[in-house]
Amino acid sequence: MPPSRKLRNLGMPDSLFSYIVSHSREPEGLKALREETQRLYPRCPTMAVGPDQGAFLEWLVEALGVDKAVEVGVFTGYSSVCIGLGVKKRGGRLYALDRDAVAMGVAEKYWGRFGLGETVVGVCGEGMAGLEEVEAREGAGSVDFAFVDADKKGYMGYYERLLGLVRVGGVIVFDNVLWYGAVAEEGVGGGVTESLRELSRFVVGDERVSACMLGVGDGMLMCTKR
Numbered sequence: 247m248p249p250s251r252k253l254r255n256l257g258m259p260d261s262l263f264s265y266i267v268s269h270s271r272e273p274e275g276l277k278a279l280r281e282e283t284q285r286l287y288p289r290c291p292t293m294a295v296g297p298d299q300g301a302f303l304e305w306l307v308e309a310l311g312v313d314k315a316v317e318v319g320v321f322t323g324y325s326s327v328c329i330g331l332g333v334k335k336r337g338g339r340l341y342a343l344d345r346d347a348v349a350m351g352v353a354e355k356y357w358g359r360f361g362l363g364e365t366v367v368g369v370c371g372e373g374m375a376g377l378e379e380v381e382a383r384e385g386a387g388s389v390d391f392a393f394v395d396a397d398k399k400g401y402m403g404y405y406e407r408l409l410g411l412v413r414v415g416g417v418i419v420f421d422n423v424l425w426y427g428a429v430a431e432e433g434v435g436g437g438v439t440e441s442l443r444e445l446s447r448f449v450v451g452d453e454r455v456s457a458c459m460l461g462v463g464d465g466m467l468m469c470t471k472r
Contacts, residue, residue: 255298255463257427263298270301276327279356283322286352292464293321295395295421299463300328303393303419307332310417312390313339316380318373318404319396319421320344323353329393330362341383343369343376344396373400377407387413395421398438401445409454409471416471418455420445424465 255263272280276297283294295303307315307329315333317340320326326342333340340362344350347370357366369376373396380389389412394404401420408418423429423446428439446467449457455469 255461257461267297270298271304272297272300273360275356275359276300276324279322279324279327279352282352283324286322287349294324295328296463299421299466300324302462304328304332306417306419307391308335310391311336313337314384314389315340315391315393316377316389316408316411317342318377318392318394320350320353320368321346321395322349323356325393325395326353326366327356327360327362329391330357330366331360334362334365338365338390340366341369341376341380342366343371343373343380345370345372373397373404374407377404377411381411386410389413390416392416392418393421394419398422398425399441401441402448405445405449405469412471414471418469418471420467420469422464423459423467424461426464429465 280294287293303325312333313336315329315338317326317329320342321344326340330340342353350368350370354368357363369379392408392412394401412418423442425439425442428434429443446459449455449467449469455471457467457469460466460468
């Protein structure tokens with residue numbers, strides 16, 4: 247992920263993005279997490295979602311009435327806090343999966359600060375193994391919402407796995423599907439870029455879901471299981 251990329255919606259002027267952020271709710275604790283993440287991971291400023299995406303995720307989870315959620319790819323926990331806050335309003339649960347124990351340690355600290363200790367269940371390990379663990383606990387077709395922001399080459403595998411875990415009417419969201427515009431640039435290839443193109447081509451033609459792509463952040467692919 248290029249460290250020179252700014253944390254803003256692709257192609258949007260800084261002034262307009264600043265306006266959007268200034269009208270997005272970002273509690274002081276989340277601002278502190280964003281700043282701590284930038285200090286700890288200065289070469290990865292865009293691995294966490296931005297304030298606009300965070301506010302969108304919390305609103306979406308609350309609007310959908312989500313009781314059970316899964317996140318694949320926690321990093322330092324910005325998105326899991328946002329999803330967790332939305333789920334907590336209904337007394338629900340979020341399973342947060344990541345293989346990086348150090349980054350998840352930061353996330354756990356902020357889950358505690360936001361009173362999400364009983365809401366968010368951290369599962370440290372490979373994503374597929376984590377999803378198997380969630381299914382063993384909750385059962386197939388039991389999850390209302392899934393957010394995927396992990397290894398991009400694994401997105402197709404996560405998609406198929408989540409279709410079995412998510413209930414009919416449940417929502418699956420993939421982040422970074424525009425890959426800083428590379429997916430639309432002719433002649434630009436590479437494993438990650440082509441993997442994201444493959445996912446988007448496949449999902450738009452998959453009759454098992456209804457889907458749309460949003461230009462929020464670095465692109466979000468939204469799917470509802472039919």
